[in-house]
Amino acid sequence: MKKLTAREIPCSAEPLLFDDGLCIGCNRCMNVCQVDIMIPNPVRGKHPVVLYPGECYYCGSCVMECPREGAIRLQHPVMNRAKFVPVKRPELSQTLRNEDTMTVKFKDLAYTRPDEEAVIRGIKEAQAKLTAAADWEAARAAFEAFHRIMESFRSACQIAQIRFTQNVRDPFYEKENEVLGMIAPRVEEAAHDFYGALLSCPYSGQIDREYGPMLLKKLRYKEAGGGEAVTKLLQEENRLMAQFQAVSGTSRIAFRGQVIPAEQLYPYKGDRDRDTRREAYRAEGDYFLQHCEQLEDIFDKLVKNRNAQAQALGFRNYADMSLVFMNRMGYGLEEIAYYREQVKKYWVPAVREIKEMQRKRLGLSELKGYDNLLYFPDYNPAPKGDSQAMLAACSTMFHELSAETGEFFDSLLERDMFDLDSRDGKAPGGYCGSVDSVRSPFIFSNFNGTTRDVDVLIHESGHAFAAYEAYKNGIAAECREASSETCETHSTAMEMLTMPWHQLFFGKDADRYDLFLMERTLTYLPGGCASDEFLTIVYRNPDMTSNERHALWKKLREEYEPHFADFDDIPLYGDGREWLIDPQLFLCPFYLVDYGLARNVSLQLFMLQQKDPELAWEKYLRFVSFGGTKTYMEAVREIGMEIPFEGEAIRRVIEPMLEWVKRQNEKCRAE
């Protein structure tokens, strides 16, 4: 056997270090090492020699064993020294601001919960900079910083809200919405303070010049309608609204042996078979009957909450305050009351005539509430094809309509900014949302194979087009969106001005659809007034009992929409409680009248289109291009249309439209 030798086998690391001053050479470290990488030092009293450093297991037993603290130390190879950093509190989400997200499909958009404290801190810092600004440049920089923060925050809210409506059972977005519902009022409060500082800064002249006079005007409204005083109430209001959505969005209605979302009941309500129609209403009525008390309770709390908000801000009640949060500029409740009177005077009788035509068409001796959605005795027009086919038709239509609408629709298609098909768990209805960060609108619907699919698609496309134009025109966030009478003009006018293309959706039934569209449009107006009057009275008399509210609803129904008053003994529909399932009354009170104000302008454009299609479209484009930079009255006047609550404007719309309907009715009969 050869002589045993020991040679140090170096490696790339040096795991053990000794302090000669401390080490006493006791070799205890060496004798606990399970890998036995050391040998005693030939020099007595000196630290052991690490013969096999590469075999070190970095367990630290040697250090644990050492009787002289610090005599032996362990160090990891450089590559294994894990990195640590000072703890970070999240800054504003930067993820949404990537340029490449501008082409991302909606489903791929990243959502990150905004960090409440960071957002608020950011706003406060921007405000401090604004207040300290020595010149307009500095002030504008602060304002733009504020914009960036708000945009990022808003975008997160928008994405969460859309995704929640896509699946109200998704616990993630349910939770996010709940959280955002708590965060948003606090952010709004900080924004409110920022706006306060902006209003009191000495650069209003420059602001007007650069952003237009609407900005400060809107901010004054905003200031009047928000702030710390209502933050808690707003949070509570958000919670109540979410409760309503949870009840209505998760409805599962037993109908003819299956259980379906309320949305999917809609076609049956317009079924050719009267029993089916009646049964569909009854199924819905029966289902919501069990939720009535809950809905009454939510509504009652909403009324009290909103009136409390109004009072905290110095209004008598929420109806008065509605002028501010609805951004009604240049007119007030008196004008609206006048408008309702005019509707009652001219419009309601015209609708009666239209309904009589419908009754005759249907060959019924009496038109009941549940007959309203059947427009034709043999069949209602129905769109051809599925959602993809409809998107294709829409695309053709918008390309033919104008270059602007073509570009707009392509952009939405590219990014798949649609969710159109009805699904279990999806929130009801249709809407146009938007995601500011990617500068795009989003269209949501619940297709069910009826005309409503087309109604919603074109209607929401009108909103979406306006939003798209506003993004494109670089309008400041505060002024991008117009007040709702204006917005609903964007959408309802689109329904009517696209009439020449409706055959893309309905083929030979396009005439029927157009008749239906106009009948629906015209018959809607009184309903909007009824809701408006209902809410005005309810908010002025917050202590009304639920039964009193039901009675009021029934009375107004009879005045404005007698054709909707008789539902036999169907629960809710037949007993004045139907309003409990109208989301608009819960979620956006005082909004409904705006559809009427809007449709009046749209109908004027439609009538103009009959004579001069190019001029009508030009006016529409101009109207859309204002975005929210003009008031409703300004914008309507700007394109030379009449304001519905001025003089006899109402009469001048309804009379020729009634004639149009009669003609169309004849046309359809002839076919």
Add this chain to the structure above:
Amino acid sequence: MEMDMEYKWPYENETEKEERTSCDVLVLGGGMAGCYAAIAAARHGASVIVVEKGATVRSGAAGSGFDHWETACTNPGSRVTPREIAEAFIDEQSGYSNGIAQYICCREGWDRLLDMESFGGKIRDTEDEFKGADFRDDETKLMYAYDYKNRYTLRVWGTTFKPALVKEMKRLGVKIYDYTEATALLTAVKDGKKRTVGAVGMNTRTGKLLVVSAKETVLAMSRPARVWLFNPDLVGLCEFRPPQSIGSGHAMGWRAGVEFTMMEKSVPGEFSAAGRSFPPYGTGNNHNTWYAATMVDARGVEIPYVDRDGRELKTVAERYLPAPGQKFFLKGGVIDEAKYEYRGPETMPFEELVKRGYKLPFYADLSRMPEMERKVIWGMMIGQEGKTRVPILQNYTERGFDPEKHALQSYGTGWKSASFLDQERQLFGAPGGILNDWDLKTNIDGLYAAGDQLYASDCAGFAAATGYYAGRKAAQAAAQAVYTAFSEEDVEAEKKRIYAPLGRERGINWKELNMAISKAMQNYCGGIKNEELLNEGLSLLQEYEDTIVPQLCCDNPHELVRTHEVLDILTVSKMILHACLLRKSSSKPLYFERTDYPEMDPERDAHFITLRQENGRVIRGDVPLNYYGDVEKEYEKRNQDYIQGGHR
């Protein structure tokens, strides 16, 4: 500079000397399993020898400590039964589980902890450091981990354990041979049947031969390692377990004819700090020791935890509770992605996080956790878990890390802290090993197995419980047994084998062969396997055996030990290749993929395939997954003495 310095070998050259001794129960391996086996055997009146390659006081995977004692289902706070948890583990592993050992662990684990306490180990928060914490029972001062509702995993002060065990062994008169490697089992044929009659070993410093004659032998060594993963520069960091724990027990068992199962199972690497990963527990993560640390992304946005239904958890406290409608959840060393039924809270999947805009790198941010949860992770768990007290707690603190002020970076996208390639494999997460019966006995008489040598082994608590059980059974058998003589020829042959490399003046270094083996295993036994590849692998390894092994050469006993290890790695690698050849289908629970037999888990192969060696031939066996029967009934049938006799 001390580079390339030559020293005189500091120990006496005893390569020509030998020591002969005998005992009732011989325990090979002085880790957790071995120590408990020795204590059990000694308590039952046996004379006991422990042979340990390192220094028992700190040797083995748990030598420098450990922090979780899993499945102590009979502890006073537990709300689960041993049967419930053992059966859950079996089901979780789709039957490829060591039901016997799991049940022993669940049933006797708490008894071993009480033993540990009596030896001087710390199992309770006696200093009231964590008084009032959610995870602490203020009456018993026991501290729980993972599932705070069901309380069956304990947080323990594992750095105190090995010294306490050594003290107890000495008190009981156990003879410990430290720095002695076991190299071979000695067998004899008795009454026509093969039995183990002792073992051969060698002092790792002097080279002195040790020959032990024993009535019963317990294999309590490690699972194989350095099979696919080897780095000749930082050998000590190749794998998770200590570098000298490479499966010599498996190799000598194979040579003696022991029956193994599940050896076809290997998983993509999880730890190899020499290469892709970092010091275990030394990066930001939220598993095991770090469960359930708050994780944040690059922007500092917190990463949500979700329960098994994807419900996002609102509080830190919820991370330690089962989901609504769930009785308990499983977490721990061998639980990776648990089945729905047993799945506990977990951070949202990485893909989902990316979709939601979370940005790498992630960090563990303990500063956001309640004080007690932070302190227990950084200070107790990091501090008591093996390889953490000095390398992490002390070292990072010296580098300036403060858990209240710093976030520790995470590498990769999960707890493995690195992304390994598919061919970079390890025997991890309940790997294969020796097939055992209800006495933890192998197919060879007189030979028992415990801890990591058992198939589908788990963590330290498993090692302790099975070690004790095997030691007890061995002692009971020894009481009835007599010594059987071994053959001197066998000893001579072993001597020839083990000393050969020391006799060569020049030749090939052990590292070169280890590199060659691991490269061969990556090439021929990687993530994807087929008959041809596996056979090529076997042929190449045989070539190494025939041409390289005879050239191995080294300068001293330390390097001789390393050389023996590589010989064992070679043996084990061949066994793995054979096992892979035997299973002619693919299997998800076994992480086993064959391109020539892609069918996943067909019914015909839903059982243990075993293998052993007899006269150079591989003998296959097929054993049903539930061969051990009803765990509780079968256990109680065989352990009334223990149940009635004070759990000793």
